[in-house]
Every structure is written in C-alpha cells, then in structure tokens.
Amino acid sequence: MPEPDLKHCIGTDRFAGHVGIELLDVQPGRATARLEITDHHLNGLGRTQGGAVFTLADLAFAAASNSHGIAAMAISVNIFFVKGTSAGAVLTAHAVEISRNSKLATYQVDVLDETGDRVASFQGMVYRKTPAKIPVK
Amino acid sequence: MPEPDLKHCIGTDRFAGHVGIELLDVQPGRATARLEITDHHLNGLGRTQGGAVFTLADLAFAAASNSHGIAAMAISVNIFFVKGTSAGAVLTAHAVEISRNSKLATYQVDVLDETGDRVASFQGMVYRKTPAKIPVK
Amino acid sequence: MPEPDLKHCIGTDRFAGHVGIELLDVQPGRATARLEITDHHLNGLGRTQGGAVFTLADLAFAAASNSHGIAAMAISVNIFFVKGTSAGAVLTAHAVEISRNSKLATYQVDVLDETGDRVASFQGMVYRKTPAKIPVK
Amino acid sequence: MPEPDLKHCIGTDRFAGHVGIELLDVQPGRATARLEITDHHLNGLGRTQGGAVFTLADLAFAAASNSHGIAAMAISVNIFFVKGTSAGAVLTAHAVEISRNSKLATYQVDVLDETGDRVASFQGMVYRKTPAKIPVK
Numbered sequence: 001m002p003e004p005d006l007k008h009c010i011g012t013d014r015f016a017g018h019v020g021i022e023l024l025d026v027q028p029g030r031a032t033a034r035l036e037i038t039d040h041h042l043n044g045l046g047r048t049q050g051g052a053v054f055t056l057a058d059l060a061f062a063a064a065s066n067s068h069g070i071a072a073m074a075i076s077v078n079i080f081f082v083k084g085t086s087a088g089a090v091l092t093a094h095a096v097e098i099s100r101n102s103k104l105a106t107y108q109v110d111v112l113d114e115t116g117d118r119v120a121s122f123q124g125m126v127y128r129k130t131p132a133k134i135p136v137k
Numbered sequence: 138m139p140e141p142d143l144k145h146c147i148g149t150d151r152f153a154g155h156v157g158i159e160l161l162d163v164q165p166g167r168a169t170a171r172l173e174i175t176d177h178h179l180n181g182l183g184r185t186q187g188g189a190v191f192t193l194a195d196l197a198f199a200a201a202s203n204s205h206g207i208a209a210m211a212i213s214v215n216i217f218f219v220k221g222t223s224a225g226a227v228l229t230a231h232a233v234e235i236s237r238n239s240k241l242a243t244y245q246v247d248v249l250d251e252t253g254d255r256v257a258s259f260q261g262m263v264y265r266k267t268p269a270k271i272p273v274k
Numbered sequence: 275m276p277e278p279d280l281k282h283c284i285g286t287d288r289f290a291g292h293v294g295i296e297l298l299d300v301q302p303g304r305a306t307a308r309l310e311i312t313d314h315h316l317n318g319l320g321r322t323q324g325g326a327v328f329t330l331a332d333l334a335f336a337a338a339s340n341s342h343g344i345a346a347m348a349i350s351v352n353i354f355f356v357k358g359t360s361a362g363a364v365l366t367a368h369a370v371e372i373s374r375n376s377k378l379a380t381y382q383v384d385v386l387d388e389t390g391d392r393v394a395s396f397q398g399m400v401y402r403k404t405p406a407k408i409p410v411k
Numbered sequence: 412m413p414e415p416d417l418k419h420c421i422g423t424d425r426f427a428g429h430v431g432i433e434l435l436d437v438q439p440g441r442a443t444a445r446l447e448i449t450d451h452h453l454n455g456l457g458r459t460q461g462g463a464v465f466t467l468a469d470l471a472f473a474a475a476s477n478s479h480g481i482a483a484m485a486i487s488v489n490i491f492f493v494k495g496t497s498a499g500a501v502l503t504a505h506a507v508e509i510s511r512n513s514k515l516a517t518y519q520v521d522v523l524d525e526t527g528d529r530v531a532s533f534q535g536m537v538y539r540k541t542p543a544k545i546p547v548k
Binding site: 047 | 150176177181189192196208213216
Binding site: 290291293313314315316317319323328329336347348350352354356 | 455456466
C-alpha cells in the first residue's frame with residue numbers, strides 16, 4: 001500500500017496558492033515553504049501584512065504536521081513578528097516538530113528573509129484525528 | 138485640523154483586499170471586518186485555511202490598534218482555532234481594545250460564523266511608534 | 275449521586291496553596307481566584323514575578339475547565355502582562371469559558387488589581403480526557 | 412566600571428526562591444534554571460502544577476533577557492505543555508535569545524525532564540527600558 005502523497009495533498013491548498021506560497025519540501029515532521037513579497041502582500045502602511053507572513057508559516061506547519069499521514073488540525077498558534085519587510089523580500093518558513101503524541105503535536109516555525117534575518121517566530125499545536133488517515137490520492 | 142481618515146488608511150490594505158476581506162466599521166479602540174469563504178480560501182482538506190481566518194482577525198486588529206492615529210505594529214499574536222468552516226461560511230471579526238499605554242496596547246478579536254458560533258479567539262499586542270502619526274490623507 | 279466536589283478537588287492544589295492563592299468561587303465554566311502580593315511574590319527588580327501572576331490565572335483556569343466534572347489538562351496558554359504591580363497589590367483572576375467541545379475547551383482569564391486595572395490577559399486551552407471523571411470525594 | 416552582577420540581581424528573585432528554583436547559569440542572551448518537583452509543586456490531580464513549570468521557564472527567560480544589562484520586562488508569553496510530570500521529576504529550563512532590537516527581544520525556553528523529554532515549550536517577548544540600566548550591586 002503506497003504512502004500518502006503528502007506533498008500533493010498539502011500542495012492542493014488553494015488559499016496558499018492564492019497568496020502565492022510555494023511548498024519547497026516536506027519530510028516526516030518538517031517542511032519548508034517560500035513566498036516572494038509583492039505589492040499585493042502589503043498592508044495600508046506599505047509593509048508586509050501579518051496575515052501573509054502567518055499564512056506562509058501556517059503552510060509549512062500544516063505540511064509538517066500532516067507529514068505522518070494522520071490528518072492534523074491547527075488548534076493553537078502563537079506568532080512573534082520581529083522584523084518588518086516590504087515588497088521584494090523573499091521569505092522562507094522552516095517548520096520542525098518539537099513534540100508529538102497520539103492526539104497532540106507541536107511545531108516551531110522560523111520565518112527568515114533573504115538575508116537570513118528572522119522575520120517571525122511561530123509556534124503551533126495540532127489535534128490529530130486518530131482514525132482519519134489522509135486519503136491516498 | 139481633520140482627524141486621520143483611518144478607515145481609508147486601513148482600507149488600502151492590499152493583502153486584505155486580495156483575500157477578499159471587507160472592513161465594516163472602525164471606532165476608537167474597536168473594529169469589525171467580514172469575509173465570505175469561497176473555494177480559494179480552502180486548504181488541502183477542503184476546510185477554511187487558518188491563514189484566511191488569521192488575516193480576517195488581523196485586519197480588525199490593525200484597524201482597532203491604529204484607530205487612535207498612532208501607527209501601531211503587531212508584535213505578538215495568539216490564536217485558538219475552535220470551529221472549522223468551509224465554503225459558504227460568512228465570518229465576522231470583532232476587535233476590542235483591552236489595554237493601552239504609550240508604547241504597548243492589546244486587543245481581543247473574536248471571529249464568529251454566520252450562526253454566531255465562535256470560529257477563533259485571537260489576542261494581539263502592538264508596539265506603538267510614539268512620534269509617528271499616521272499621515273492625514 | 276452527588277456532584278463532584280469541584281471546589282474541594284481544585285482546592286487541594288498544593289502549589290496554589292504554597293503560593294498563597296485562594297479559590298473564591300467555581301461555577302460551571304467559570305471561576306475566580308485571589309492573591310495578595312507580598313514580598314515573597316517579587317522578582318529581583320522588586321516587582322510581582324510573572325510566575326505568581328500566571329499561577330493565579332492558572333488556578334482560575336483549572337477550576338473553570340474542570341468544573342464540568344471531566345478532567346481537563348492545560349495544553350496551551352498565552353499571557354500578556356500589561357501592568358506591573360508590587361507588594362500590597364491584591365490581584366483577582368476571573369476565568370470564563372469561551373468554547374468547549376468533547377475534547378478541547380478554551381478560557382479567557384482576566385487578572386485585575388484592587389483598583390480594577392487589568393494586570394494580565396490570559397487565554398488557555400485544555401484537552402479533556404473523555405472517560406476519566408474527576409473522582410467524587 | 413564593572414559589569415552588572417547579573418546572576419546576583421536575578422538571583423534575588425524571591426518568588427523563584429520561594430518556589431525552589433535554582434538559577435544554574437547566565438550568559439549573554441541565554442540562561443539555565445532547575446527545579447526538583449516535590450509535593451508542594453503538585454496540583455489537585457497529583458501532577459506538577461502548570462504555574463510551577465511556567466515559573467521555572469520564566470526565571471530562565473528573565474535571566475537571559477536581562478543578561479545584557481538593560482532592564483527587560485516580560486510582555487507576552489506563550490507556553491505549550493506537552494508532557495505531564497509528578498513528584499521526583501527534575502526539570503531544567505534552557506532559555507535562548509532568538510531576536511533583539513533596542514526595544515523588544517524574544518526568547519525560546521525549552522523545559523526538559525531528567526530523561527531529556529520535553530515537558531514544555533515557552534516563547535517569550537520582553538520590552539526593554541532603554542535608559543534604565545540594572546543597577547550594579
């Protein structure tokens with residue numbers, strides 16, 4: 001029986017696609033995603049909108065937390081915004097699993113800009129639906 | 138001298154516009170925003186993506202926190218996702234100020250669906266740039 | 275069959291007792307606790323230590339989340355510290371349930387000082403152990 | 412002129428002393444603290460109370476964030492509780508700086524038990540009072 005095609009399943013995230021986020025890599029318990037900031041990611045003050053940064057981190061979080069083949073729902077997220085960016089920045093989010101049991105798992109997601117500076121620190125928890133395997137596509 | 142046109146300034150948030158969020162109301166220390174969930178707000182599992190819910194809450198938060206005419210930057214946000222939704226849902230975010238001093242302020246944002254059920258609870262803190270008034274448009 | 279003696283069960287919290295916290299009231303989904311700040315609650319700068327404020331809020335949270343007779347474990351907490359206090363302050367924490375399903379529930383806890391000013395805003399989530407009822411004492 | 416005696420200043424934290432926490436090490440931007448769990452750290456269910464775990468992490472956070480000689484106040488903390496412990500456990504908290512500018516800094520604090528398992532993941536932000544140096548003792 002084949003492994004779930006995780007990258008395909010998470011890759012069909014339409015909202016992330018609408019925002020312009022690319023999922024670069026998924027491994028068990030970790031994932032990386034990327035977003036180039038353009039004008040339509042900016043807020044009313046000309047800076048990258050927090051929701052765009054959050055959504056980038058959230059896609060890496062979703063990919064990492066679903067990487068074991070058990071459907072995982074985000075239940076709690078904390079994000080610190082530590083450096084502002086604007087159009088032209090290239091942001092990368094790296095998600096790593098920091099704990100996991102049968103029902104709950106937690107992830108650290110670091111968002112960096114193209115110079116390697118940290119833009120945001122995101123910490124998320126998921127609830128894992130025990131029987132519901134992600135369907136194999 | 139006129140008050141800053143806050144609704145205009147926040148209303149030029151291009152990312153919120155790209156996502157389809159409408160700012161309904163801004164008062165000193167409070168704001169309301171709205172998002173109708175359509176297919177492009179969904180994740181790979183067919184549910185509303187967390188980033189869409191976050192961005193809705195974030196716009197209400199930004200509007201409320203900038204409502205005093207002092208530029209405010211989000212520095213820390215916690216969000217609990219408590220009910221999933223999907224296409225056809227109509228979400229409303231209500232932001233209310235819960236504390237404010239010269240440098241820091243905090244806001245509670247409740248996201249409800251069209252039945253009045255809570256979808257998410259968002260708590261955010263901003264850093265206020267003391268001298269920098271939002272330019273009057 | 276009697277209701278679980280919730281106040282008794284939470285009232286045996288030895289750590290809260292060691293810190294000097296008093297549980298004032300427990301109702302289904304809500305609770306209130308109180309702490310008078312004395313010298314042994316202060317940090318190295320002479321201010322109330324964050325852990326004392328957290329523990330006060332946490333006891334109200336624990337009492338509210340266990341008030342339905344199902345054992346509830348804290349899994350995620352966010353706290354904003356918005357006003358410093360020192361010896362002589364009297365802090366009160368009010369916990370209110372904001373969502374609850376069979377496995378997860380969330381609570382808002384407001385910590386106020388004796389003047390009614392907000393000292394901290396605490397938002398917590400619990401995991402509910404479905405079959406394990408709190409034993410009736 | 413001598414450097415502030417940081418370990419002394421943080422070491423006078425009376426609440427941490429009351430709880431039984433020992434500050435093991437402070438370096439610029441990092442710190443380690445330790446707590447042996449005894450009966451008076453337990454909650455009404457016989458498990459280590461969340462406030463005790465928080466206070467341990469908070470002391471390491473305070474030591475790391477004040478390690479540059481500028482007084483730093485905790486403003487926002489998120490904590491995930493991922494493994495329960497009880498009497499006899501020996502917990503260690505390791506705080507590391509993840510960002511810092513002139514006004515705000517953020518720290519990751521990992522709390523581990525004596526087997527190396529993660530007990531909690533704590534992420535905290537401080538506001539730095541620009542002119543106020545910690546007095547040299």
